[in-house]
Ligand code: SF4
């Protein structure tokens with residue numbers, strides 16, 4: 001296991017990270033307000049699942065080995081999944097909301113920076129207790145108390161002001177699409193990025209970092225759609241961004257608004273289905289949580305993640321491979337599309353169809369370790385970065401092991417995973433490139449109009 | 452002593468059975484009602500097939516990755532739970548009591564088997580106490596009530612063993628045996644022992660969500 005400064009014996013005391021947004025929030029609280037707010041959340045929202053999970057947990061600790069934080073901190077009990085509940089929501093229930101500021105500082109840190117809501121522990125707990133759901137309940141309380149770390153809250157504000165994650169203005173969005181269309185037309189003369197086209201088969205939605213600083217992904221997606229002869233569109237109006245940090249701050253009302261505008265935009269354009277770009281949390285929001293909050297058992301319009309869509313293209317022979325990708329690759333399963341959608345096997349089929357050599361990392365599929373960026377943890381920003389990276393030395397071990405087997409490239413079809421893995425690779429000296437599946441497909445596919 | 456004996460072997464048996472059954476019904480009904488009110492999606496997503504698929508993976512020894520990773524714990528828990536459930540139902544002395552009262556009976560365990568199983572239950576309880584004391588991540592989660600629950604479970608078996616082997620003071624041990632057995636039965640719905648009741652629901656729900664909605668395995 002990698003050495004890092006805090007990895008020695010189990011710590012019984014924790015050093016709290018001082019975070020300006022949390023402190024500002026705490027300054028505004030009174031004991032009465034804390035109690036009232038917590039009780040309001042518990043009485044309105046803590047239902048049968050919540051109560052049953054609290055009563056059923058037998059304190060056996062069997063969930064511990066699931067968690068990368070626990071494994072990376074040399075089995076420090078503070079980082080075991082159920083321990084995160086003991087330090088947060090159990091205590092809140094026990095004290096019926098009568099908790100103090102120091103407790104809340106600690107609870108914010110545990111709930112926001114020590115759990116990626118990756119749900120790996122639900123596969124290790126014999127009772128299938130959904131610890132991520134319980135941590136989310138803690139975050140909901142933190143949100144209601146106004147204590148969300150400021151970096152993450154800023155993203156949530158961007159969502160409420162602009163319906164996208166990164167303060168992208170409407171004209172900037174349209175401009176980004178035109179720009180990428182222009183660029184791509186040099187390579188593919190007939191290519192279009194169809195904006196506001198009614199009745200297309202596909203409504204393609206992405207997360208705001210794509211127009212903001214990963215515009216090549218829009219380019220590549222357009223190239224793939226073009227090569228596959230797809231009938232697709234993107235909207236000119238808000239609703240193009242499928243991301244959702246509000247889901248992770250516990251601002252469910254805002255999560256609902258975001259998903260509503262996303263679904264309604266797709267429905268307004270009379271699209272047959274939504275295809276989402278290579279992002280895990282966005283998919284979770286559209287397919288799992290946002291729809292639920294809005295009262296839809298399943299999304300009101302079929303939603304397909306990019307990986308599934310690519311799989312379809314290869315299955316139907318709509319994309320042909322010119323030369324397979326040469327460098328040996330491995331595949332990192334993003335939690336939200338593996339545990340969240342079971343796309344691990346389809347992803348592997350696409351990888352095998354496009355790459356010469358595929359090497360599995362261990363563990364893999366549903367059992368893969370989270371990148372430690374997910375669940376909004378990376379969005380909590382700089383104050384928690386070291387902690388996030390230290391909390392995932394096990395990922396570095398896993399990556400080094402697969403690199404030792406010869407892998408030179410890790411494919412991760414999720415934006416968050418890219419952020420998380422980049423930091424891990426850099427901090428622990430893992431030497432592998434990180435790529436999206438579309439990077440590979442774009443590189444190896446037969447390009448229309450080219451020899 | 453006689454009146455105490457009469458009490459624990461007569462009325463209290465009925466009280467504990469009533470608390471046990473009534474408690475289970477009460478807990479399940481109130482959970483179901485609350486879920487209707489606040490977690491309606493539980494009903495929507497519940498899938499008998501996937502619930503059962505998950506439950507089966509978790510009640511078959513070594514059926515999950517975590518169980519395979521912890522062979523000792525797996526063997527101990529399975530033996531413990533099997534003995535814990537089977538002993539009271541099939542131990543000769545219990546079946547005989549039922550036969551004498553209502554003239555119905557069923558198969559019984561050979562005496563050496565019951566003896567061995569009792570020792571397994573007691574040994575497993577000691578193992579669990581050990582985990583709670585010495586395994587850091589378990590110790591951190593442990594509260595005094597967890598030891599109490601273990602004591603509630605172990606006492607009927609220790610005293611039963613004592614009575615059966617007629618060790619010194621076994622008459623008193625017999626009373627302790629009956630009383631502690633009744634306490635255990637009555638405690639099931641109202642303590643952490645309720646995990647027995649809720650297991651099919653929590654596991655089944657996770658199985659349904661993972662299987663039917665997320666198309667993934669949860670073991
Ligand atoms: S990070 Fe994942 S494994 Fe760890 S407690 Fe959170 S949901 Fe469970």
Ligand code: SF4
Nearest residue numbers: 057058060061063125
């Ligand atoms: S959450 Fe599950 S595995 Fe973890 S301590 Fe509770 S019962 Fe045990």
